[in-house]
Amino acid sequence: MRKAILAVVAAAAVLLPFAPPAQAHGSSLRDAAPRYLRIGSAVAGGGHHVDQPYPDPFPNDREYRRILAREFDSVSPENQMKWEFIHPERHRYNFGPADAIVAFARRNGQVVRGHTLLWHSQNPAWLQEGTFTKAQLRSILREHIFTVVGHYRGKIQQWDVANEIFTENGEYRQENIFIRELGPGIVADAFRWAHQADPRAQLFLNDYGVEWPGVKVDAYETLARQLLQQRVPLHGFASQAHLSMRYGAPDQLAGVLQRFDDLGLATAITELDVRMDLPVTDEKLATQAVYYRTVLDACLAVDGCNSVTLWGFTDKYSWVPVFFPEEGAATVMWEDFRKKPAYFTVRDTLASAPRHHRR
Ligand code: XIL
Numbered sequence: 001m002r003k004a005i006l007a008v009v010a011a012a013a014v015l016l017p018f019a020p021p022a023q024a025h026g027s028s029l030r031d032a033a034p035r036y037l038r039i040g041s042a043v044a045g046g047g048h049h050v051d052q053p054y055p056d057p058f059p060n061d062r063e064y065r066r067i068l069a070r071e072f073d074s075v076s077p078e079n080q081m082k083w084e085f086i087h088p089e090r091h092r093y094n095f096g097p098a099d100a101i102v103a104f105a106r107r108n109g110q111v112v113r114g115h116t117l118l119w120h121s122q123n124p125a126w127l128q129e130g131t132f133t134k135a136q137l138r139s140i141l142r143e144h145i146f147t148v149v150g151h152y153r154g155k156i157q158q159w160d161v162a163n164e165i166f167t168e169n170g171e172y173r174q175e176n177i178f179i180r181e182l183g184p185g186i187v188a189d190a191f192r193w194a195h196q197a198d199p200r201a202q203l204f205l206n207d208y209g210v211e212w213p214g215v216k217v218d219a220y221e222t223l224a225r226q227l228l229q230q231r232v233p234l235h236g237f238a239s240q241a242h243l244s245m246r247y248g249a250p251d252q253l254a255g256v257l258q259r260f261d262d263l264g265l266a267t268a269i270t271e272l273d274v275r276m277d278l279p280v281t282d283e284k285l286a287t288q289a290v291y292y293r294t295v296l297d298a299c300l301a302v303d304g305c306n307s308v309t310l311w312g313f314t315d316k317y318s319w320v321p322v323f324f325p326e327e328g329a330a331t332v333m334w335e336d337f338r339k340k341p342a343y344f345t346v347r348d349t350l351a352s353a354p355r356h357h358r359r
C-alpha cells in the first residue's frame with residue numbers, strides 16, 4: 001500500500017511541470033501573476049466614500065477585505081495618505097487609517113504603494129487657504145514629506161511622490177500651491193526629501209492622460225531626463241490609466257512606457273479602471289475586458305513595468321459614478337463581488353504571461 005502511494009506521488013512529481021499554466025497558478029489574480037509583476041488594488045476609504053450611504057469600506061466590510069487579501073499582492077490607500085486625510089491640521093497627523101492598511105498588507109504578504117505627497121487636489125483648508133511665506137511653505141512640504149515617508153520607512157514599495165503636475169498642454173499645473181508659489185524646482189526637492197526619509201522606496205511620477213503619446217508625455221520625458229541628469233532620486237514613471245470606453249483602447253501605451261524604460265526607470269500602472277456609458281450591456285462588458293487586457297499587455301511588454309494596480313475591484317465602492325455622470329461599471333466585479341468578464345480576462349492574461357522577467 002505504502003509503495004503504491006509512493007509510486008503515485010512520484011508519478012505526480014514527474015507530471016506536474018507539464019500542467020497548463022492557468023491551472024498551475026491558482027485561481028486568484030495574485031496567484032495567476034508572474035512573480036515580477038505585482039497586481040494591486042486601491043483600498044476604499046475617505047474621499048468620496050465619506051458622502052456615500054455606507055460606512056467607511058475598509059474597516060467595516062469583512063467580505064471586501066477577504067477578497068482584497070485573496071486577489072491582490074499590492075495595495076494603495078485610495079485617500080488615506082492624501083494630505084487632507086493624513087495631515088488634517090497644521091500640527092496634527094492622522095496616521096490611524098493608513099496604519100491599518102499597512103498592517104493588513106503585512107499580514108497578507110502585500111506591498112504598499114504610497115499615494116501621494118505633492119498634488120494640487122485634496123489638500124487641507126489650513127494649507128490651501130493659509131497665508132504663508134515661501135520659506136514657510138517650503139518647510140511645510142519638507143516636514144510633511146519627512147514625517148509621512150519617515151513614519152512608513154521600510155514599509156512602502158513605491159511612493160507616488162509627484163501626482164498630476166502637468167496640464168494637458170504639458171505646462172506645470174499652477175493649481176498646485178507648491179509649484180505656483182515655489183516654482184517647478186520644488187519637484188526635485190520633493191524627490192530628494194522622500195529619498196532621504198526612506199532610501200529603499202521607489203519614487204514615482206504619476207499622472208493620467210499619459211496613455212497616449214503627446215505633449216503631456218513629452219513634458220514628463222523632458223522632466224525625467226532633467227531629474228536623472230541632476231542625479232535626483234527618481235525611480236519610476238506611472239500611468240494611472242483611468243479609461244473611458246468613449247475613447248479608444250490605449251493601444252500605444254507600451255510605446256509610452258518603453259520611452260521611460262529606455263531612461264532606466266521602472267514603470268507601473270497605478271489606477272486602472274474602465275468606465276462605460278450606462279446602461280451596461282454584454283457587448284460593452286466584452287469591450288471593457290479588451291481594454292483591461294490592452295493595459296496589462298502593455299505592462300507585460302515592457303521589461304521594467306513591475307506593477308498594475310486597479311483603482312478598486314468592485315463597483316460597490318468605485319469613484320466613477322460619483323465623478324463621471326452617466327458612466328459606471330468601471331471595475332472588474334459587480335457590487336455583490338460577482339466577477340465580470342474583465343476579471344477573467346485579467347486573470348487569464350496574467351496566467352499566460354511569461355513566468356520569467358527579462359531584467
Ligand atoms: C480619487 C478617489 O478615488 C476618490 O475617493 C476621491 O474622492 C477623489 O480622488 N487620480 C488620483 C486619485 O491620483 O487619487 C484619484 O482618486 C483619482 C484620480
